[in-house]
Amino acid sequence: GRSNELRGKKVLINAGPTQEAIDPVRYITNHSSGKMGIALAEAAYQKGAEVELVLGPTHLRPKFKGINVKTIISADEMLIQMLELFDSSDIVIGAAAVADYKPDEIKSEKFKKKAKDWNLKLVKNPDILGVLGSKKTHQKVIGFALETQDEEINALTKLKAKNLDAIVLNSLKISGAGFSTDTNHVIMFFENGIKKEFPLNLKTQIANQIFDSILELY
Numbered sequence: 001g002r003s004n005e006l007r008g009k010k011v012l013i014n015a016g017p018t019q020e021a022i023d024p025v026r027y028i029t030n031h032s033s034g035k036m037g038i039a040l041a042e043a044a045y046q047k048g049a050e051v052e053l054v055l056g057p058t059h060l061r062p063k064f065k066g067i068n069v070k071t072i073i074s075a076d077e078m079l080i081q082m083l084e085l086f087d088s089s090d091i092v093i094g095a096a097a098v099a100d101y102k103p104d105e106i107k108s109e110k111f112k113k114k115a116k117d118w119n120l121k122l123v124k125n126p127d128i129l130g131v132l133g134s135k136k137t138h139q140k141v142i143g144f145a146l147e148t149q150d151e152e153i154n155a156l157t158k159l160k161a162k163n164l165d166a167i168v169l170n171s172l173k174i175s176g177a178g179f180s181t182d183t184n185h186v187i188m189f190f191e192n193g194i195k196k197e198f199p200l201n202l203k204t205q206i207a208n209q210i211f212d213s214i215l216e217l218y
C-alpha cells in the first residue's frame with residue numbers, strides 16, 4: 001500500500017528525452033530512457049503524493065495508474081506543460097534529458113538529399129529547470145546533472161545558476177550508472193552545503209533515497 005510521508009504534496013517530475021524535429025521524418029534526440037524519472041514518480045506515488053509526470057518520447061510508463069502522465073515530444077512542449085503545472089506543485093524534479101539544441105526551423109516537407117553536404121543550423125532550447133527555478137516561490141526544485149569532467153564543481157555551479165534546492169549528480173564514470181541501466185550511483189548536493197552519496201543500487205531504491213532526503217528539507 002501507499003504510505004503517508006508525502007500525503008497532501010503535489011509532485012511534478014519531467015523525464016525522458018525530448019525529440020527536436022528537423023522535418024516530417026527526421027529528428028534530434030539523446031539516449032535517455034526515462035527510467036530514473038519514472039522511478040521517482042513511482043516512489044513519490046508510493047509515499048502518498050499526487051504525481052504529475054511530464055514524459056518525453058520513451059516506451060516506458062509508470063506502473064501505477066494513479067500517476068498522471070502528460071506525454072510531450074519537444075523541449076518547447078515540455079516547458080509549456082511544466083509551466084502549466086508548476087504553480088500548484090510543491091516538489092518539482094527535473095529528471096528529463098532535455099535536448100540542448102533544436103533545428104532553427106522545422107521544414108514542412110522532407111528535406112531532399114543532394115550531392116553536397118547539408119549544414120543544419122541549431123538554436124538553443126529553453127532551460128526548463130532554469131525558468132522554473134527563477135519562478136520558484138514555495139516549491140522545492142531539484143535538478144539532475146550528468147557530467148564527464150569536473151563533476152562536483154559543475155553540479156554546484158548548476159545548483160546556483162538554476163536556483164535549485166538540490167542537485168543529483170549522475171556519474172557516467174561509474175559502471176552500472178547512467179542511461180538505460182536499472183541501477184544508478186548518485187551524489188546529491190543541497191543548497192545548504194550538505195552532500196549525500198547513494199552508492200550503486202536499483203534506480204527504484206535511489207528514487208526512495210532521493211525522496212527521503214527531500215523530505216528532510218521540510
Ligand code: C5P
Pocket residue numbers: 075094095096097098099100125126127128129130142143144145146158
Ligand atoms: O544545464 P544542464 O543540462 O547540465 O542541467 C541539467 C539539469 O537541467 C537537469 O535537471 C535537466 O532536466 C535540466 N535541463 C532543463 N532544460 C534544458 C537543459 C537541462 O530543464 N534545456
